[in-house]
Amino acid sequence: DAGITQSPRHKVTETGTPVTLRCHQTENHRYMYWYRQDPGHGLRLIHYSYGVKDTDKGEVSDGYSVSRSKTEDFLLTLESATSSQTSVYFCAISESGPNDEQFFGPGTRLTVL
Amino acid sequence: AQKITQTQPGMFVQEKEAVTLDCTYDTSDPSYGLFWYKQPSSGEMIFLIYQGSYDQQNATEGRYSLNFQKARKSANLVISASQLGDSAMYFCAMREGTQGGSEKLVFGKGTKLTVNP
Numbered sequence: 001d002a003g004i005t006q007s008p009r010h011k012v013t014e015t016g017t018p019v020t021l022r023c024h025q026t027e028n029h030r031y032m033y034w035y036r037q038d039p040g041h042g043l044r045l046i047h048y049s050y051g052v053k054d055t056d057k058g059e060v061s062d063g064y065s066v067s068r069s070k071t072e073d074f075l076l077t078l079e080s081a082t083s084s085q086t087s088v089y090f091c092a093i094s095e096s097g098p099n100d101e102q103f104f105g106p107g108t109r110l111t112v113l
Numbered sequence: 114a115q116k117i118t119q120t121q122p123g124m125f126v127q128e129k130e131a132v133t134l135d136c137t138y139d140t141s142d143p144s145y146g147l148f149w150y151k152q153p154s155s156g157e158m159i160f161l162i163y164q165g166s167y168d169q170q171n172a173t174e175g176r177y178s179l180n181f182q183k184a185r186k187s188a189n190l191v192i193s194a195s196q197l198g199d200s201a202m203y204f205c206a207m208r209e210g211t212q213g214g215s216e217k218l219v220f221g222k223g224t225k226l227t228v229n230p
Contacts, residue, residue: 102148
């Protein structure tokens with residue numbers, strides 16, 4: 001299994017508070033991604049990174065920011081959490097090889113009250 | 114417009130039978146990749162199979178095969194000899210762009226497969 005961890009695994013917070021989710025990889029893969037998964041929507045890309053300090057927006061980036069200061073860490077921040085950001089958040093990595101498969105972390109369940 | 118369409122919210126199959134999960138896609142990019150992922154009730158996402166748009170043959174991985182019909186823009190997943198452990202959500206996804214360019218995946222909404230004993 002690819003070495004990807006996410007922390008925390010579960011979090012309950014209140015509307016208006018800042019929240020940071022961490023994704024850590026031990027595979028030295030270049031690409032890292034943050035997705036959210038909601039019933040009826042599948043997985044939707046929030047932000048992704050194609051190298052240290054290189055990030056770009058995905059499909060549902062409003063209300064989220066990211067940072068990548070080291071190859072192994074990709075942080076997702078909700079500056080002021082809202083109830084609509086209650087979701088399961090997945091981090092993924094890929095090396096961009098011929099198969100280009102993405103390896104996913106275990107997910108973080110975030111509840112915003 | 115939805116780029117990945119999975120028209121079957123739920124599917125049922127008897128153990129040991131084969132099942133086909135449908136996926137159609139929409140892209141004007143000549144270079145793309147198609148993926149299938151499995152998500153069991155435990156929640157993790159598991160990569161199953163990949164098909165590149167220029168691949169001449171349909172991809173196969175063990176009991177999984179991808180029925181790739183480029184002209185129809187379909188990439189159906191075929192699971193042979195279903196097992197109880199195959200019960201899960203299955204997601205089709207597409208990557209557009211040439212290698213080294215966009216690495217973003219767009220996912221369908223998924224199909225829930227239930228394997229009955």
